Amino acid sequence: xxxxxxxxxxxxxxxxxxxxxxxxxxxxxxxxxxxxxxxxxxxxxxxxxxxxxxxxxxxxxxxxxxxxxxxxxxxxxxxxxxxxxxxxxxxxxxxxxxxxxxxxxxxxxxxxxxxxxxxxxxxxxxxxxxxxxxxxxxxxxxxxxxxxxxxxxxxxxxxxxxxxxxxxxxxxxxxxxxxxxxxxxxxxxxxxxxxxxxxxxxxxxxxxxxxxxxxxxxxxxxxxxxxxxxxxxxxxxxxxxxxxxxxxxxxxxxxxxxxxxxxxxxxxx
Numbered sequence: 370x371x372x373x374x375x376x377x378x379x380x381x382x383x384x385x386x387x388x389x390x391x392x393x394x395x396x397x398x399x400x401x402x403x404x405x406x407x408x409x410x411x412x413x414x415x416x417x418x419x420x421x422x423x424x425x426x427x428x429x430x431x432x433x434x435x436x437x438x439x440x441x442x443x444x445x446x447x448x449x450x451x452x453x454x455x456x457x458x459x460x461x462x463x464x465x466x467x468x469x470x471x472x473x474x475x476x477x478x479x480x481x482x483x484x485x486x487x488x489x490x491x492x493x494x495x496x497x498x499x500x501x502x503x504x505x506x507x508x509x510x511x512x513x514x515x516x517x518x519x520x521x522x523x524x525x526x527x528x529x530x531x532x533x534x535x536x537x538x539x540x541x542x543x544x545x546x547x548x549x550x551x552x553x554x555x556x557x558x559x560x561x562x563x564x565x566x567x568x569x570x571x572x573x574x575x576x577x578x579x580x581x582x583x584x585x586x587x588x589x590x591x592x593x594x595x596x597x598x599x600x601x602x603x604x605x606x607x608x609x610x611x612x613x614x615x616x617x618x619x620x621x622x623x624x625x626x627x628x629x630x631x632x633x634x635x636x637x638x
Contacts, residue, residue: 379577381523382511385530386504386573390566392534393500396541397562400555406546408613414539415610416619420626421536422503422598422606428634429529430506430595433513434588452589456596460502464604469495471609489548489561496544496565499605502597503533504569508576509590515581528633536626537566 399406431449439445468481470491479491510526545562549555576594580587610619 378511378515378581379574381526382508382573382577383570385507385511385527386570388530389503389507389534389537389573390563390569393537393541393566393569394563396538396543397545397559397566399542400545400549400558400562403546404549406542409615409618411539411543412610412613412615412619413622415543415606416622417626418536418539418622419602419606419610419619420623420628421532421630422602422626423623424627424630424634425506425529425532426595426598428631429510429525430591430598433510433525434591434595437513437588437591448588449592452592453596453599455589456502456593456598457600458596459593460498460597460600460604463498463501464600467494467498469498471495471605488551489553489557492544492548493561493565495605496540497568499540499601500537500566500569501572502594502601503537504572505576505590506594506598507533507569508573508578509580509587509594511573512577512580513587513591515577524637525634528630528637532630532633535629537569541566 431453434449434452435445438448464480466481468479468484468486468491470476470479470488476488476491507526507530510529511523514523514526541562544565545558548558548561553561576590580590607619607623610622
């Protein structure tokens with residue numbers, strides 16, 4: 370059985386996304402040490418997450434999608450364009466429908482369909498929505514490596530998983546610590562914080578299996594994951610990081626995250 374057999378690719382995607390989920394869990398575990406978090410620190414971490422996601426969207430997803438289309442004799446930009454817009458459109462629909470609540474907002478400011486769900490559930494759903502495209506991105510990157518397309522390899526897939534994992538740390542803390550401040554016990558706040566990352570292994574395995582068995586969808590799937598991540602960055606992460614006036618800190622974090630992800634992907638890939 371080859372290194373890039375169907376079983377191995379799916380197992381690799383599962384292990385990689387279990388790692389990214391594990392880092393979310395570590396971030397949520399910060400609630401055992403801190404009851405509050407300085408908003409400037411949080412905004413810097415959110416900016417860092419945005420930078421990682423933007424860089425990953427191009428180097429790990431769009432660039433391989435374009436290269437694969439070119440190799441197949443298609444218009445290089447068309448599958449990437451279709452997939453990118455579809456990913457953004459899908460997340461826009463989810464954003465309008467799925468009830469969720471962003472950090473520091475009051476419960477009555479929840480977005481999506483109106484419900485009487487608790488604040489904790491709405492906070493978890495907001496971060497879960499972020500994690501779906503991240504898990505999908507890792508999964509399809511392993512599928513791209515298995516397909517042997519230009520610009521995609523195992524090292525690149527691993528660097529993407531590492532980058533996504535690093536930016537998951539503040540996301541876990543961003544759920545658990547506000548819940549602790551709202552009066553939740555440390556254990557309950559940790560439980561909800563780590564719960565938001567469980568969707569990543571599911572999305573990762575589905576993404577890897579889809580592109581391995583249906584190779585023609587690969588460039589569309591790569592671009593779809595990129596579009597979904599860019600939507601999350603533009604709609605949620607950057608506005609949240611600027612909401613309290615810490616623009617310079619958030620921007621510095623974004624540059625740091627972008628530079629690190631670019632170095633990881635180009636250096637290792």
